[in-house]
Amino acid sequence: MQPIRGTKDILPNDIEIWQQIYKIAYDEFSKYNYREIRTPILENTNLFERCIGNFTDIVNKEMYTFLDQGSRSITLRPEGTSSVARAILSNKVYVNNKMNRLWYLGPMFRYERPQKGRQRQFHQLGIECLGSERAISDAEVIKIAHNILTELKCVEQCSLEINSIGNIEERETYKEKLTEYLKKYESELDEDSKKRLERNPLRILDSKSNQVQKVLTEAPLLKNYLGKNSVEHFNELREHLNYLNIEYSINERLVRGLDYYNYTAFEIKTNEKHQQNTVCGGGRYDYLTKQIGGPKIPAVGWAIGIERLISITKDSIKKKNITEIIYIAVDNSIANYNIWHIIEILTTYQLKFELDLSNGNVSKKIKKASQMGINICIIIEKNTLETESLKIKWLRTNKQQIIKLSNLQEYIKYIKNFI
Numbered sequence: 001m002q003p004i005r006g007t008k009d010i011l012p013n014d015i016e017i018w019q020q021i022y023k024i025a026y027d028e029f030s031k032y033n034y035r036e037i038r039t040p041i042l043e044n045t046n047l048f049e050r051c052i053g054n055f056t057d058i059v060n061k062e063m064y065t066f067l068d069q070g071s072r073s074i075t076l077r078p079e080g081t082s083s084v085a086r087a088i089l090s091n092k093v094y095v096n097n098k099m100n101r102l103w104y105l106g107p108m109f110r111y112e113r114p115q116k117g118r119q120r121q122f123h124q125l126g127i128e129c130l131g132s133e134r135a136i137s138d139a140e141v142i143k144i145a146h147n148i149l150t151e152l153k154c155v156e157q158c159s160l161e162i163n164s165i166g167n168i169e170e171r172e173t174y175k176e177k178l179t180e181y182l183k184k185y186e187s188e189l190d191e192d193s194k195k196r197l198e199r200n201p202l203r204i205l206d207s208k209s210n211q212v213q214k215v216l217t218e219a220p221l222l223k224n225y226l227g228k229n230s231v232e233h234f235n236e237l238r239e240h241l242n243y244l245n246i247e248y249s250i251n252e253r254l255v256r257g258l259d260y261y262n263y264t265a266f267e268i269k270t271n272e273k274h275q276q277n278t279v280c281g282g283g284r285y286d287y288l289t290k291q292i293g294g295p296k297i298p299a300v301g302w303a304i305g306i307e308r309l310i311s312i313t314k315d316s317i318k319k320k321n322i323t324e325i326i327y328i329a330v331d332n333s334i335a336n337y338n339i340w341h342i343i344e345i346l347t348t349y350q351l352k353f354e355l356d357l358s359n360g361n362v363s364k365k366i367k368k369a370s371q372m373g374i375n376i377c378i379i380i381e382k383n384t385l386e387t388e389s390l391k392i393k394w395l396r397t398n399k400q401q402i403i404k405l406s407n408l409q410e411y412i413k414y415i416k417n418f419i
């Protein structure tokens with residue numbers, strides 16, 4: 001039996017990497033007082049239709065949607081922001097807290113063609129800063145992403161692209177101009193872009209087709225349709241990033257695949273050549289809560305795709321060292337409750353251990369520990385036990401010591417410094 005196409009098991013060796021990313025991100029979020037939120041994986045389908053927009057790729061063709069036993073249309077969340085906005089409203093969190101700084105980590109589901117960097121169940125780490133329309137909050141969230149990538153030692157391989165996509169009215173005007181222009185070259189567009197021309201022409205801007213990009217070289221630019229507030233907001237963000245020495249480039253064709261953004265849109269890309277090279281996508285969404293029936297809560301946030309992040313950090317994250325583990329090899333012919341005493345001491349000093357449960361003899365067990373790359377092995381055998389002692393073998397140097405059970409605690413305390 002295989003897992004469902006586009007899904008993956010994450011095995012213990014990989015989980016170590018996940019946990020280190022989690023720890024680095026958690027420390028960073030805590031410093032800036034972002035607090036975790038967990039929303040359900042299941043939501044009403046119309047939440048995503050209303051938030052993300054009916055003409056987007058996600059809602060149009062990527063959602064896992066089904067009818068439940070009560071004939072309600074349910075969707076496995078394709079992204080986190082819609083759910084967080086919904087949760088803020090349903091729980092009226094905004095009433096007592098003007099600012100809500102939140103983060104989440106969890107699985108997302110999109111029915112896409114599985115390939116490198118693209119799964120049907122993938123994971124996003126995301127933050128949302130709700131309650132401020134000031135550009136400094138855009139800079140804050142970008143700085144947090146930047147700090148996480150720096151801690152993970154992969155910031156050098158990444159570049160930040162920013163753009164302003166203006167407000168809804170400005171985008172509408174621009175949409176008309178762009179459509180007018182593209183209509184003239186319709187025959188030169190690829191099938192995807194032709195479809196987008198009617199429903200979502202802005203998305204043509206970030207088409208990966210060279211032919212389409214060629215058509216776009218003379219196209220009107222969104223920046224020429226931005227109003228005073230949009231321009232000011234964008235300039236302010238740039239000044240903050242300049243001050244923070246966070247490198248960025250302006251990508252005038254950067255639009256995001258979700259309808260709810262305004263003003264700032266940004267992506268962090270890796271310098272890998274393939275198309276799935278965006279690790280982080282985000283932007284400002286001042287009208288989202290209003291769109292789903294709440295008050296206006298200006299907000300900005302981003303989401304990092306964990307699988308894509310791991311693919312660029314794998315080398316810089318150190319796997320935990322197996323040599324830290326203390327192996328316990330016991331002669332099975334002796335019923336031995338001293339094991340619990342030893343375990344108690346090891347756990348007191350927060351040392352990791354593994355008790356060999358196999359039926360083999362002690363020398364076989366030691367050999368196994370050695371093969372695993374373990375350094376310290378505690379051996380309990382009949383002859384040493386008769387003198388209330390046990391043997392400690394240092395597998396790397398083959399040195400061994402006999403230790404009285406009553407001295408074990410002192411000994412462990414001492415060797416903890418060398419592990």
Ligand code: ATP
Nearest residue numbers: 112117118119122257278279280281303304305308
């Ligand atoms: P793309 O253009 O690569 O499809 P997107 O714009 O659809 O990305 P977002 O909705 O902004 O992506 O999601 C944020 C991040 O989540 C992406 O930058 C990426 O790292 C990750 N991501 C999105 N879709 C997938 C997927 N199907 N598999 C793995 N990671 C994904």
Ligand code: MG
Nearest residue numbers: 057058112257
């Ligand atoms: Mg996508």
